[in-house]
Structures are given as structure tokens and as C-alpha cells.
Amino acid sequence: MAEDKVFLDPTVGWILLALFSALWIGLGVYWGRRNKSFEDHALAGRNVGLALGTATAAATWITSNTTMLAPQFALQLGIWGMLAYSTAAFGLILFAPMAKRIRHLMPHGYTSGDFFRLRYGRVAWAIFLVFTLFYSLTWLVSMAMAGGILLEALAGIDYVWGMSVILAVCVIYTMRGGLAAVIGTDFIQSLIIIVGICVTGFAVLQNVSVSEIHANLTATKPALLDVLFPAAIMAIFNNLLFGLGEVFHNNVWWSRAFAFRDGVASKAFLMGGLVWLPIPVAAGFIALASGALGVAVPSADMVGPLVIAEVLGGVGAVAIFIVVFCSLASSIDSLLAATSDLITEDIWRRLLHPKTSVEGLKRAAQWVTLALGVLTWLVCLPRIGTLATVLFFAGPLVGSMIWPIVTGLYWRSANTVGAVGAMVLGAGIGLYCYFAIGWYVATLIATAVSMVWTLGACAFAKGRFDWTRLKEAA
Helix, strand or coil: CCHHHCCCCHHHHHHHHHHHHHHHHHHHHHHCCCCCCHHHHHHHHHCECHHHHHHHHHHHHCCHHHHHHHHHHHHHHHHHHHHHHHCCHHHHHHHHHHHHHHHHHCCCCCCHHHHHHHHHCHHHHHHHHHHHHHHHHHHHHHHHHHHHHHHHHHHCCCHHHHHHHHHHHHHHHHHHHHHHHHHHHHHHHHHHHHHHHHHHHHHHHHHCCHHHHHHHHHHHCHHHHCCCCHHHHHHHHHHHHHHHHHHHHCHHHHHHHHHECCCCHHHHHHHHHHHHCHHHHHHHHHHHCHHHHCCCCCCHHHHHHHHHHHHHHHHHHHHHHHHHHHHHHHHHHHHHHHHHHHHHHHHHHHHHCCCCCHHHHHHHHHHHHHHHHHHHHHHHCCCCCCHHHHHHCCHHHHHCCHHHHHHHHHCCCCCHHHHHHHHHHHHHHHHHHHHHCCHHHHHHHHHHHHHHHHHHHHHHCCCCCCHHHHHCCC
């Protein structure tokens, strides 16, 4: 990293990293004191209220990808790219009624894998586990990469060291505190993130006007203002469906549906989505201002931190450090907890050790969290591609699962043939298009193929599913 690209003294960066690391670990230990069983560890006793529920939904969705990938979208795809990322809010908003339905149908459920196993059988369950675990690792990798990129861009701290420390901190407090610690820290992190984004947005406007930004883009990058920019238009639909698929299938959100109190889930997801909606737009606007501000951007996924640090100097570097660190932690911890619970419940308990005690399941979940952290670290050691290329590679997989989940929750005619075919064909054709055409159409095509197959299978189905089968006792 060239010296003129460093906005924060490395010593200050390490001090901030140490302070926030100690804070999150301390909170994790504090909130984990009451975890006695696997249900306490995985679902916080199924007693999370509306305030914490809304905060954890918003904070978990405000990932490092929101604060770093949304600006990258704007820089590469223009105004439509900026708006495209904001469509991911509809994932949370549309999951609100689904969460209520999930809690009603599966009062004793633990994971999204439980739904696939009971609704579609073991073959569909196995395919789902492969897809969702691959996606979860991809999401973890993209966020750990963002942590290393953040510290390298702002303080000149080596990518590997920054990525390693942030990932280790999240692993430690998630292991100790479980979902209760995750949701508690999310509440604090969501407040910090929202305040930080608002302050930095106003700071940019104090340094450059909207008319100046428009004039600069017109002169240097007119394609970014083109409302008929084909790739950007496709990205809107692709990202909308990607957001739906991310939320609908992932255990991060299903575990919260099971953890919230009765009557809370739908309200919490709706409010969380509305809180999240304007944040990518604000982050994208910051990127579009980079040209007018004269900020040199060596890599598109670094534009957010570089612009803010340029506008606010040392204060800006500290601010973006804190905001992105919180967004990283609020998502990495959620994903570590939810994925370890999925592996513990669906693989360790259901396949390998069905007679494990509740205390044994809790210990297994903690060790799985550690293993996930180590695996993510190993994958992230060689920095691979940009955040967009890493994350959207899993797009066809998540898109192929939307229709099996939605129809499985509401239609008695949804069946195993439809679910298996939708996932295999949708993902396969979508991945082919990812390489043959581009990432911005892969999820869209995968979802379309999955939809056609699922609806066709439902139309020809003769049997009708008995909803009581989903009420399996824990």
C-alpha cells in the first residue's frame, strides 16, 4: 500500500482494533453466562423481543458488503447500480410474513434444514445443505476479506493481519455467547452504523455539491448516468432476487424466526428491512462523489473508505473504521452462529450423534464455530477477486432455492421432484450463465429456471402435504 493511500496511523488502527475487540469479547462472555443448553445457545431461549429483533435484523443485513460493495456497485454501474443494491431490503420485508408462517408451522424447529428435511425428504435436504453451506462460507469469506481490505486501505495494516484479527474476535465471542451475544452486540452495532452513515453522508455534501458530482460524471463517466445502461438494469433484478434468495434460505434468518417471541418476527423483519433500505443508497452516493473530490481509487471495493477518509481526514478514517468494523462483526457473528447451529442440528445431531445431550450439543456448536472460523481464514489467506466476484458466485445457488421454499411454506402441492429439480437445474444453468454472460444475470436466470420447474411440478402433483408433519418435536 502506497504511503499516500494511508489515512490513519497504523498505531491508531491497532488501538481501535484492540478496544473494539475487547468490548465485543467482553459482551459475548457477559451475555453467554446464562446459556445452559443448545436451545439457549442457538435460539436465545426463543424469547427475543421487538427492539432487539429489529436491531439484529437490520445490523446483520448491514454487512461489510453494504458499506463497501454498494459503493463498488455505484462506481461500476452508476445510479442504477446504487439503487440495485438497495433492493436487497425486500428480502427482509418479504420474509416478514414468512417468518410468522415458519413459527406457526414449526414451533419446535431449529434450522432451515429442519424444514427441508421434513417437507421434502432427505435427497432435497442433502442438496439444500450443500448449497446453503457453500453460500454461508462464501458470505463469510467476503466479509473477512472486507475486514482485511479495510485495515489495509485506511491504516496500512497488512491484509492478512487485519482479516485474521477481526475473524478471530468474532469467533471467540460467538463461541462463548451464542445467539444471545450476537443479538445483544447487534443492537449496539446497529446504532453505531446508522449514526456513522448519516454523519459521513452529510460530510460529503459539505465538501462537494450534487451538481458538481453530476458535472464530473457527465464529463468523465457518462455511462454511469445512463438510465438505459443494460448491465445496470439487469443488476437491479439480479440483486433483488439474490437478496430474496439470501434471506429466504439462510439459517441466519430462520434461526431468528425461531428465536423471536410469538408475534414479534413479522414486525421485526419488516422494520429491519425499512431501516436498511436507505443505507446502500447513501453508501453508493459516496462512491459517485469520488471523481468530483479527486480521489484516486486503485480498487473499486475500496472506494467507500477512501472517499470518507479523504473528506474527513483522520476523523473520517476513524469513523469509517468503526462503522465497517461494526458491520463486519454484526454479520460475521450472526453467520458463524447460524451456520454452526445448522451443522450441529442437521449433521451432528440428525445424522451422526442423535443421542447427544443438550449440553453436548452446545459444546459441539462451539467447536463447529471454531472450525468454521479456521476454514474461512484459510480460504481468505490468498486474496481472491473483488467482493462482488466472491459473493455473487453463490447467486445461482441461492436463487434456485427461492421457489422451493416459498411454495413449500404455502402450497400443499409442492413436492420433492419440484424441489430437487428446481435446485439442480436452476443452479446448474445459472452457474453456466455466470461464466458465459456475467454475474449480473446468473441469479435472475437461476431463479427463472427454478420457478418454471417448481410450478410445473406443483401443477402435476397428485398428493397433498400434511402440515402437521412440520410440527416435529425437538
